[in-house]
Amino acid sequence: MNKNILMIISEFFYVLTGSLVVFSLLEMVWSGVVLAYINLNWVLILWLFAGIIVLINPIDK
Amino acid sequence: MALKIKIRLFFWFLLVFAVILLLYSAVAPGGKISYSSIPGERNYFIGKLSPAERMDQGRIIGDPVYFSLRTPRKFDHVRITLEYEKSGDFNLPIIETGLLADNRGHYSLKPVENKILDDLAWDKIAENNLVLYQRNKKFSSIGGFLDDLPVQDGIALYNHNLDKEYLIDSYEPSQKKSMLGYPLRGEYQFFTYIKNEDLDFKFTVSDLNRNKVSDEIDLNVYYENKPIYSRRLEDDGIADDSGRVKEDRDVGINLSNLPEGVYKVEFKAGDDMITRRIETANSRISFINKIWLADNGKNDLNLYTDSKSITAQTTNPGRLQKIKIGDQEIRLKNTFEQVGVMTDYSLKDIRLEKDDIILSGDGVFAFAKGHFVNPSFRKINSNTEMYKDGIDYVLAEYKTPEAGKKSNIATLDFDLKGAYRENGKYGFLISVPGLRVEDGPDDGLIIKKIEVDLEGKDIFEFLKKKLNLDE
Numbered sequence: 001m002n003k004n005i006l007m008i009i010s011e012f013f014y015v016l017t018g019s020l021v022v023f024s025l026l027e028m029v030w031s032g033v034v035l036a037y038i039n040l041n042w043v044l045i046l047w048l049f050a051g052i053i054v055l056i057n058p059i060d061k
Numbered sequence: 062m063a064l065k066i067k068i069r070l071f072f073w074f075l076l077v078f079a080v081i082l083l084l085y086s087a088v089a090p091g092g093k094i095s096y097s098s099i100p101g102e103r104n105y106f107i108g109k110l111s112p113a114e115r116m117d118q119g120r121i122i123g124d125p126v127y128f129s130l131r132t133p134r135k136f137d138h139v140r141i142t143l144e145y146e147k148s149g150d151f152n153l154p155i156i157e158t159g160l161l162a163d164n165r166g167h168y169s170l171k172p173v174e175n176k177i178l179d180d181l182a183w184d185k186i187a188e189n190n191l192v193l194y195q196r197n198k199k200f201s202s203i204g205g206f207l208d209d210l211p212v213q214d215g216i217a218l219y220n221h222n223l224d225k226e227y228l229i230d231s232y233e234p235s236q237k238k239s240m241l242g243y244p245l246r247g248e249y250q251f252f253t254y255i256k257n258e259d260l261d262f263k264f265t266v267s268d269l270n271r272n273k274v275s276d277e278i279d280l281n282v283y284y285e286n287k288p289i290y291s292r293r294l295e296d297d298g299i300a301d302d303s304g305r306v307k308e309d310r311d312v313g314i315n316l317s318n319l320p321e322g323v324y325k326v327e328f329k330a331g332d333d334m335i336t337r338r339i340e341t342a343n344s345r346i347s348f349i350n351k352i353w354l355a356d357n358g359k360n361d362l363n364l365y366t367d368s369k370s371i372t373a374q375t376t377n378p379g380r381l382q383k384i385k386i387g388d389q390e391i392r393l394k395n396t397f398e399q400v401g402v403m404t405d406y407s408l409k410d411i412r413l414e415k416d417d418i419i420l421s422g423d424g425v426f427a428f429a430k431g432h433f434v435n436p437s438f439r440k441i442n443s444n445t446e447m448y449k450d451g452i453d454y455v456l457a458e459y460k461t462p463e464a465g466k467k468s469n470i471a472t473l474d475f476d477l478k479g480a481y482r483e484n485g486k487y488g489f490l491i492s493v494p495g496l497r498v499e500d501g502p503d504d505g506l507i508i509k510k511i512e513v514d515l516e517g518k519d520i521f522e523f524l525k526k527k528l529n530l531d532e
Contacts, residue, residue: 033086
């Protein structure tokens with residue numbers, strides 16, 4: 001896979017990890033603030049896909 | 062490397078922006094937020110119409126149905142815009158929407174549509190939110206009508222309260238205390254009348270503890286629709302459904318130096334509460350709209366009512382019976398089934414074979430003719446017959462809905478301050494009196510869209526309030 005695309009997916013994976021943590025914490029503090037607008041299931045699925053692609057195609061440093 | 066940093070910054074900026082947007086939507090710093098829903102589609106804020114037994118393929122076929130409004134914080138005011146369409150044989154005259162006012166299931170209703178008023182070919186005067194309908198035009202303004210009110214029996218109200226002094230010329234206070242006729246169950250309200258005497262009631266109560274809730278009693282007294290006294294009796298200490306019954310307790314009201322007139326007493330309690338006795342020196346006591354005669358094993362009971370539309374129901378299979386209302390008769394054949402009869406507004410007797418009956422009506426109920434007092438103006442409801450009921454004037458707080466090609470649009474305003482909110486949700490209902498599931502799905506009401514505009518404190522008002530509290 002193209003190195004730049006892999007790099008974008010890798011960064012996307014990191015920000016999705018951050019999103020899951022931030023959104024989960026927000027939901028714990030203020031129930032409904034995220035779920036009203038964002039389905040966290042889809043965020044989780046995207047995070048899984050991105051993670052799998054990153055694992056299969058490690059970027060050479 | 063530069064590209065990697067740029068992409069990283071871009072993605073993290075998107076996340077921060079998303080978090081700010083989410084917090085902004087939740088806080089609503091401007092004090093306003095709107096939601097919109099098409100029933101049947103998934104919506105986080107406006108719940109679906111329920112129960113399912115009263116819905117048929119998106120149509121309301123039974124009365125009432127409920128929906129919830131989830132909000133991220135409290136608001137002060139809501140404007141609900143309802144777009145609806147009548148389907149099939151729908152010809153019921155009244156549609157209303159209500160806001161859940163407390164945790165005892167009371168709703169504050171507002172009119173969506175009233176065909177009785179819309180079809181009334183009477184003279185009409187509209188001023189601000191009020192409309193005066195006159196069978197024969199006598200008044201040229203609502204102010205003129207209010208300054209020179211006609212005979213009370215000829216006036217009907219809709220979604221409006223009218224304060225008029227109600228004095229009984231021939232009234233003489235009783236010199237001795239008496240016990241009220243019968244044990245009652247649950248909550249009730251009654252009118253009483255006093256003149257140069259104390260407002261004096263002692264309620265002897267007992268908690269059945271059959272429900273898993275604590276059973277407080279709230280006693281409120283109103284004069285000219287304004288609360289003048291309030292008292293709470295806490296639960297007996299048993300908040301489970303064990304059925305254990307403690308000894309009876311007394312709770313009383315004794316108010317002196319009150320002006321002559323009618324007072325409303327409100328006994329707010331759950332269905333676990335039995336009022337075994339009411340001891341009073343006040344001779345007039347008439348129960349408003351509903352009374353539940355408790356199970357006391359007694360037969361052959363008499364009451365009086367001026368209600369036109371009367372329904373009866375029992376939850377006790379041992380209390381199915383025949384009930385005589387004036388010269389008419391109804392039979393309770395099934396528990397939980399409401400059976401009704403239409404009469405007129407004259408005072409008539411009700412003869413019950415057995416107790417443990419819930420009686421409901423659009424007037425008052427009394428245990429003796431001498432107890433009767435009803436200062437209320439007649440209210441327009443789905444059973445109103447203008448000419449037969451002798452109504453010459455209607456004063457209403459009502460706006461005819463906008464008629465579209467196939468659907469109508471009604472706008473209603475509710476005050477949310479003090480409304481009941483649980484788990485971040487306000488409760489609403491849509492009521493169509495007379496719409497019954499048992500009549501079949503041929504007639505129904507389709508709610509095409511619900512729009513909600515909420516208004517509350519903005520961030521500056523909120524901070525100002527906080528700072529004032531802190532100083």
